[in-house]
Structure formats: structure tokens, C-alpha cells
Amino acid sequence: MNSPRTGGSLRDLRQSNAIRVLDLIANQGPMHRAEMARRANISRTTITTITRDLVERGVLAEQPDRANGKEIDGRAGEQLAFSPKAGWIAGISQILDRICVRITDLMGQEVSSTDGPVGATDGWRVRAEAAVDLLDSALRKGGGDRGDLLGVGIGLPGQINPVDGIVHGALADQPWNGINARAEMNRRLGIPVFIENNVRLETIAEAKWGAAQGIQDLMYVNMSSGIAAGFLFGSELFRGALGGAGELGHVSIDVNGPACRCGNRGCLVLFAGAPAILRRLEATLGPSATMSEVLAASASGDRASQNVLAEAGSMVGRLLASMCNLLNPQRIVVGGQTSLAGPVILDPIRDNITRFALTPSASLDVVASALGGGPEAGAAGGAALALSKLTTSPQMLSRLLDYTRATAS
Incomplete structure (x- = not known):
């Protein structure tokens, strides 16, 4: 007979193994039992016991291997995933x-x-x-x-x-x-x-579902009313000591420039943020123009709108070149409403990184967000963040x- 201490240890071990199974599925997606056993370094018999219990509890459910339907280790190719009814x-x-x-x-x-x-x-x-x-x-x-x-x-x-x-x-x-x-x-x-x-949630979303899948060292830049960045280093989100990393818009690019509300002078946002872009286009688009109207004008060939957007992209690109020299990311993803201008703003960003960043940083990928880089992407990232905390x-x-x-x- 097991002593209470031994019984408790066995229960703890079973719970620990169950958490490892849940963690694998949460992070890697649907998986065969044999693959679980290999990745978790747990015996196939133990995996079978754990997963049977989780299926009976409604946590996991079997689903066909839609990728190929082949047998795994001589057994039917059924994968386990979280049940749609698991919460x-x-x-x-x-x-x-x-x-x-x-x-x-x-x-x-x-x-x-x-x-x-x-x-x-x-x-x-x-x-x-x-x-x-x-x-x-x-x-x-x-x-x-x-x-x-x-x-x-x-x-x-x-x-x-x-x-x-x-x-x-x-x-x-x-x-x-x-x-x-x-x-x-x-x-x-x-x-x-x-x-x-x-913006860090948008970074998570791009890494999980968007333009940065499989990228370990990522810089994500949101260009909208403000300008901010999110970073992944070794696939881990970087927040800084007190959560202040990524305030790209408040990096000074001209110490003799105009005063910013943050207390600095010549901040990037004063030149490349949406309010600055709108101010520069008041003469042609009017004082009540919106960024949606700027984007529409640019898409229809309005040279003034295209020039102002391109100059904003050039300023952002020069600063990102310096960031590349410091951090050497594998990819830069650009999102936010301003990024919807497409090549009009992305090409100047790429050109300035190529010109001012050191090799190999100058040759990195600079791509548009696959998710739009707005609050919709942030909400998707919020779900991804909460899911990562499941176990x-x-x-x-x-x-x-x-x-x-x-x-x-």
C-alpha cells in the first residue's frame, strides 16, 4: 500500500505530466500520442493514461490528422487537440x-x-x-x-x-x-x-498568426497616431525592466526640433505620426482630413500625399537603421493605419535601412503586417497572450x- 506521502508524490507526478501534455498542445497544436511521448520524454503507456483521462474530462478531443492521415508508429493517425467545448x-x-x-x-x-x-x-x-x-x-x-x-x-x-x-x-x-x-x-x-x-500584443499576434511566424528575433513597428515598437528576442517578448520598452515615437531625431508633450524635443512622432502627416497636408486636403482620406488620396495618385508619406517613411527608416545596428533583428514587420499606404511608405523604410544599417542588418526583411496592425491584431494578440498562460x-x-x-x- 502506498503511504500518503508516496500517494501524494504520484498524484503530483500525474498532474505534472498532464500539464506537460496540455502545454505541448497549447504551444505546438494538435499532436499524436506517440509524438507527445517523444517530446515530453514520457512513456507511451503513461501518455495513453493521461490523455484518456483528459478526453473523458472533456479537455481534449481526438481529430483526424488532416495533413496526411497516415499511421504513426503503426497506429491510426488520430491527433489530440483541445476540445471545442473545453472553454x-x-x-x-x-x-x-x-x-x-x-x-x-x-x-x-x-x-x-x-x-x-x-x-x-x-x-x-x-x-x-x-x-x-x-x-x-x-x-x-x-x-x-x-x-x-x-x-x-x-x-x-x-x-x-x-x-x-x-x-x-x-x-x-x-x-x-x-x-x-x-x-x-x-x-x-x-x-x-x-x-x-x-503594440506588444500586436507583436505577439504577428508572431503567432501573421507575417512573423517562425521568426525568433523580430522588431514590430506600429505607425498610426503614435509610433511604437514591439520586440521578440529568441521568441521571447521583451518588455524592459519596468515595461517601458518600445517607445519609438519618443526617440529624439532632432534635439533642436519642436517640443513634444513628453518633455523631449524633436521626437519622431512629431514628424512621422499621423497628426504630423495630417498637418502637413492641410493645404491640399483641408484641416478636417482624416488618415483614411490621406491613404485614399495617395492610392489615387495624389503626389502631395505620397510625398508626405514617403518622407515619414524615410524618417522612420533612418531610425530603424540605427535600431538594426543595435539589435540585428531577423525581420521588421510594419503595421498600423499609416502602413496601409503600402509601398509608398514601406519602400522608403527599406531604402533607408539598406543605406544606413550595417551589413547584415541592411539585408533583413521589412514586410507589411499580415493582420493590419491595429486593435483587431491587438485583440488577437491578447487571446494569444492569455492562451500562453493556460498551464x-x-x-x-x-x-x-x-x-x-x-x-x-
Whole structure:
């Protein structure tokens, strides 16, 4: 007979092995039992026992190997994946005037999505309630409710301390500045919440589903009303010591330039951000023109719009050349509304990197976002962030097992 201590050790080992199986599927996708055994270095018999239990609990489900249907180790080519009924994940991304929500299952397949406007001057409480309302709307659209959610990844502008979840803005008047966003959203939702800078969530989304799949060393640049960057080094997200990495728009490119609201002078955003582009085109497009109108004018051949966009791209490209000399990324992905100008802005970025970056940085890939690089991509990244916490968050793991046990009964 096992002693209580031995029995506890065996239970801990079984749980540890089960978590390794869940982690493999969460990170690698559907997988055959034989492959699980090899990758986890667990016996095939143990894998069979673990997966049988997880299937019975409704956590995993068998699916055909759609890739080739061949036998694996002489056995039928059935893969295991998370069951569609095993629970959902949500991603939310906020920008100045819009909030986007995406609901996915545990394999990353979209269940539903929605978005809505928010006032540019609205405070954080209004934004928090608007995000909750949109989340509930997306859940209803997908045929569920908050009880189906295991966790939520939320993207906000600003520098977010990864330890305490407090948002610190480069600009003191940013809506969430000084607020513990993680605590506030957790209180409203009552489920595990993970807060991240919205551009870093776009970076995660590009790496998982977009233009940077398989790229280990990535620089993602969002060009819109502001200019910000996200970094992956060795496939790991880089945040900086206090979550402040990536404030590309507030790098000074002219120390004698105009004063910026952040306190510096000659910041890149003052020359290449959307407001600066619009100001330069007031004479031709009018004072009430929008970036959508600038993009449309550029696409129709308007030389003034094309020239202003190209100059913005050149300025960004020169700064990125210096960043390449420092960081030597494998690829640069450019997203955000301004990037939708396409070659008009991307070609000057590439040309200036080629001219000013040292080899081999000058020869790296510079590509457009495959996801648009806006809040929709941020919401997808929020879901990816929450999914990555599935086996390391005790609360999410507990919700997964409790939820599937309840739905299977």
C-alpha cells in the first residue's frame, strides 16, 4: 500500500505530466500520442493514461490528422487537440478611439469578435466599462457567457509594469496613466486577466498568426497616431525592466526640433505620426482630413500625399537603421493605419535601412503586417497572450479542469 506521502508524490507526478501534455498542445497544436511521448520524454503507456483521462474530462478531443492521415508508429493517425467545448479565451485591445474584442477556443480558432467606438477624451472608467460591455456582447454572439471564459488578455497604450500591472504613460494625460489596470479589470470580470501594452500584443499576434511566424528575433513597428515598437528576442517578448520598452515615437531625431508633450524635443512622432502627416497636408486636403482620406488620396495618385508619406517613411527608416545596428533583428514587420499606404511608405523604410544599417542588418526583411496592425491584431494578440498562460496560471488551469468537468457531467 502506498503511504500518503508516496500517494501524494504520484498524484503530483500525474498532474505534472498532464500539464506537460496540455502545454505541448497549447504551444505546438494538435499532436499524436506517440509524438507527445517523444517530446515530453514520457512513456507511451503513461501518455495513453493521461490523455484518456483528459478526453473523458472533456479537455481534449481526438481529430483526424488532416495533413496526411497516415499511421504513426503503426497506429491510426488520430491527433489530440483541445476540445471545442473545453472553454474560451478572450483578447481585448484599446486604442484612442476604439476597442476590439476577439473570442477564441483553446486552439486559437475564432468564436466571435466585435468592436465599438470610445471617446478620445473618455477616462479609464468609461473605457473599462465599455470593454466589459463589448466582451459580454461578443460572448453572447458566440452563444456563451463569462462562465465559458478561462482568461482574458488586454492591451492598453502606455508603459505597463509587468510586476504590479500599473500603467505609466509616456504622456501623463493618457487615460490609464497611474491605474492598476490588471486589478481593475480583474475586479470587473472575476476571471484571470493579463495586461500588456497594445503594440506588444500586436507583436505577439504577428508572431503567432501573421507575417512573423517562425521568426525568433523580430522588431514590430506600429505607425498610426503614435509610433511604437514591439520586440521578440529568441521568441521571447521583451518588455524592459519596468515595461517601458518600445517607445519609438519618443526617440529624439532632432534635439533642436519642436517640443513634444513628453518633455523631449524633436521626437519622431512629431514628424512621422499621423497628426504630423495630417498637418502637413492641410493645404491640399483641408484641416478636417482624416488618415483614411490621406491613404485614399495617395492610392489615387495624389503626389502631395505620397510625398508626405514617403518622407515619414524615410524618417522612420533612418531610425530603424540605427535600431538594426543595435539589435540585428531577423525581420521588421510594419503595421498600423499609416502602413496601409503600402509601398509608398514601406519602400522608403527599406531604402533607408539598406543605406544606413550595417551589413547584415541592411539585408533583413521589412514586410507589411499580415493582420493590419491595429486593435483587431491587438485583440488577437491578447487571446494569444492569455492562451500562453493556460498551464502556468493556477487559476486558469483550475478553471479549465473545473469547467470541463462541469460540462462533461
